[in-house]
Amino acid sequence: MKIQEENEFDAIVIGSGTCGATIARELSRQKKKVLILERGANAALRETFMGIATIADQVFLGDDKLSTVRALTTGGSTSLYFGVVNYPQDDTFRKVGIDLSKELDAVRKELPIAPLPDSLLGSQAIKLRDSANALGHAWKKNDMLVDVTKCGAGYSYDAKWKAKSYVEDAVADGATLINRAMVLSIIIEDNVAVGVEYRIKKSMFASEVKRAFGTKIVVAAGELATPKLLRDSGVQGIGQRGFYCNPGYAIYGLIPGLNASSGFVGSMGCEYEDGIELGDANIPQSLHRPMMLGGMKLRHLMGFSDCIGIGVKVKDKLGGRLKDDGRFFKDFDNEDIARLNKGKDAAIRILKQAGAEHIVDFGLTAAGRVGGLVSIGEHVDHKLETQFRNLHVCDGSVIPDDMRGTPTVTLVSMGRYLSKHLLTAM
Ligand SMILES: Cc1cc2nc3c(=O)[nH]c(=O)nc-3n(C[C@H](O)[C@H](O)[C@H](O)COP(=O)(O)OP(=O)(O)OC[C@H]3O[C@@H](n4cnc5c(N)ncnc54)[C@H](O)[C@@H]3O)c2cc1C
Known part of the structure; x- marks a missing residue:
């Protein structure tokens, strides 16, 4: 048996978000x-202004302030997410030769997934539901990745499942986690991935470039980082399809005497029409002031207990490009814009029906995942392997185009799916 050098591994996982954490955990469990x-x-996770500012990274997607957010920290973006569950459709993955059904069953058994009990819905969520229903929308509860036993009397950030817990399991089973280590490129020899080059931050001003070698290399750096990393490493055709970003609006109003309390964003909503989704956007109190201050909504800033919010998300078409320097540029066509306006009008009608005044929005934002740049069947095969042997991709960047819902449960399932394939080849 070959004795491994200190910087030689069975697998190198790039990124510790939902997929990276799942894969690291599954492989470490098998020694x-x-x-x-x-x-x-490896930041301590807290839902305070400073806690969020430390890990949140805003990524611009166009020239007109359109942007999205990710978390750069152990556990990735689940440190910031809302916990809303959508499930992968059988068809979506079968079409690209992947059967996730067993993995999905296992995920449903293991993770805390349930709709919230009525006792955890704030008065603003109930007002929104009643108003939407009165206007004929089928407003219903979503499943949530929330352990309701940890909620006590109300909202709890700690009750949301986070990928960091899987990283901790992996480390307990022997995985090595190196933080502040940014992978710059994949080392390819004779069309086989053999390692990675990464820059590690030593202090505010000093960094060092290092190499590590692995039998399997898994890129799980998230949809905003993976496409550029793959392209820089020589994977052909990345960036040529354009991308989607599920644009939308967060819209808020004030209802005097509402008596709002902290709630779980997205716990209820509906599919409207034409690829438009509407959802509860009532944020917890800890986020209210930073958000209203950031958007200069001064009347709403001090009005948390009167504030009611709704989100709009639209299925946009593939478009725009990933520029050479890694920046994104998205443009929308007239159909996308018409859908955005239609969704916004419907949301405002619901707020008005609820009795809201002083209705404001924060401008167009990417309300969901960015995707489409990496495609199963084109850039990776059904084992999520690239043209380079032993180089696999598993994260939000490879979810098929027609799956636009919230991805975490799908990503944990995909992480398990890839782990199974990797283990049979190790
Ligand atoms: C505000 C917000 C709300 C959301 N709400 C929901 C929701 O309700 N339900 C849901 O299912 N999903 C939600 N999401 C989306 C969900 O959190 C992400 O889609 C999911 O976590 C993505 O997992 P991932 O494995 O693709 O990557 P990520 O979780 O983004 O992890 C990627 C990791 O890779 C690291 N990384 C990046 N580049 C490099 C590099 N070069 N070298 C080394 N490491 C690198 C990053 O720091 C990060 O830790 C939300 C996201 C946000 C931001």
Whole structure:
């Protein structure tokens, strides 16, 4: 048996978000030697202004302030997410040769998934539901990745499942986690991926470039980082399809005497029409002031207990491009814009019906995942392997175009699916 050098691993996982954490955990459980390289720090997770500012990274998607957010930290974007569950449709994955059904069953058994009990719905969520229903919308509860036993009397950030817990399991089973380690490129020899080059931050001003070698390399750096990393490493055709970003609006109003309390965003909503989704956007109190201050909504800033919010998300078409320097540029066609306006009008009608005044929005934002740049069947095969042997991709960037819902449960299932394939080849 070959004795492994200190920087040689069975698998190197790039990024410790939902997929990276799942894969690292599955492989470590089977006693594989796993290295996790994570660009962010191992920050303590807190839903305070400072806690969020430390990990949140705003990524612009166009010239007109359109942007999205990700978290650069151990556990990735589940440190910031809302916990809303959508399930992968059988068809979506079968079409590209992937059967996720067993993995999905296992995920449903293991993770805390349930709709919220009525006792955890704030008065603003109930007002929104009643108003939407009165206007004929089928407003219903979503499943949530929330352990309701941890909620006590109300909203709890800690009750939301987070991928960081899987990283901790992996490390307990022997995985090596290196934080502040940003992978710069994949080392390819004779069309086979053999390692990675990464920059590790030593202090505010000092960094060092290092190499690590692995039998399997898994890129799980998230949809905003993976496409550029693949392209820089020589994977052909990345960036040529354009991308989608599920644009939308967060819209807020004030209802005097509402008596709002902190709630779980997205716990209820409906599919409107024409690829438009509407949902509850009532944020917890800890986020209310920073958000209203950031958007200069001064009348709403001090009015948390009167504030009611609704979100609009639209299925846009593939378009725009990933520029050479890695920046995104998205443009929308007239149909996308018409759908956005239609969704916004419907949302405002619901708020008005609820009795809201002083209705404001924060401008167009990417309300959901960015995708479409990496495609199963074109850039990776059904084992999520690229043209380079032993180089696999597993994260939000490879979800098929027609799955636009919230992805976390799908991503954990995909992480399990890929782990199974990797283990049979190790
Ligand atoms: C505000 C918000 C709300 C959301 N709400 C929901 C929701 O309700 N339900 C839901 O299912 N999903 C939601 N999401 C989306 C969900 O959190 C993400 O889609 C999911 O976590 C993505 O997982 P991932 O594995 O693709 O990547 P990520 O979780 O983004 O992880 C990627 C990791 O890779 C690291 N990384 C990046 N580049 C490098 C590099 N070069 N080298 C090393 N490491 C690198 C990053 O620091 C990060 O930790 C939300 C997201 C946000 C931001």
